[in-house]
Amino acid sequence: MHGNAVPDSYVYVTEEGVTRHYADGSVEALAWEDVVEVRVGGLAPAEGRPDVLIVLLDREGEGCVVPRSATDAGFLARLRYLPDFDLERLSTAVESAGDAYVVVWRSPDPPTQLPDLEYD
Template sequence: MHGNPMPDSYVYVTEEGVTRHYADGSVEALAWEDVVEVRVVTESGEDVLFILLDRDGEGCVVPRSATDATFLARLRYLPDFDLDRLTLAADSAHDGVVVVWRSPDPPSALPDLEYD
């Protein structure tokens, strides 16, 4: 009996964040509260990629084929996120990378703590 082949990756979107599991067992995850930038990568003949990054440049890559209404709805909770800009970038015929959102508030520095 032949079933559907296992996908090379799958994505979970929750209220807490986004997690992508790869077939090789590796995992990328990012909490929504840590997202400071959203990029769209387009390449001819390839799936469009949404890249979510934290302030250290670490992130989670989400293929458009793995997105659903939950992912798009959650992006709208990012401050001043423009869903139309995301759609235009994803539907662009030009190959490249477009930053569609950056956090309007720079990350706060950690307070200096004194220890006795």
């Protein structure tokens, strides 16, 4: 039987936030008002080719990982509402992404120190 393969994950973007559902049933979600940092990097396989990951983090270092292949105009438009978010900087980071993560935006005045997260 041939049919469309079930995606390993899918992403919902709303005015309230971003939610990613994984094939194993796990879910990552983050409200836009809680986003304090945006990172780009970490190439991951997507349909046999690498995909860039955009990571949204909250103050506790929890967040939502959004593959570039799951982004759309709505996601990019919503990022523009983050204070002083630079879509050109995001685009440059996505185009030159490698295994290391690069911070492309940080909240202008986070109330607490953000953890320096390590990525494999």
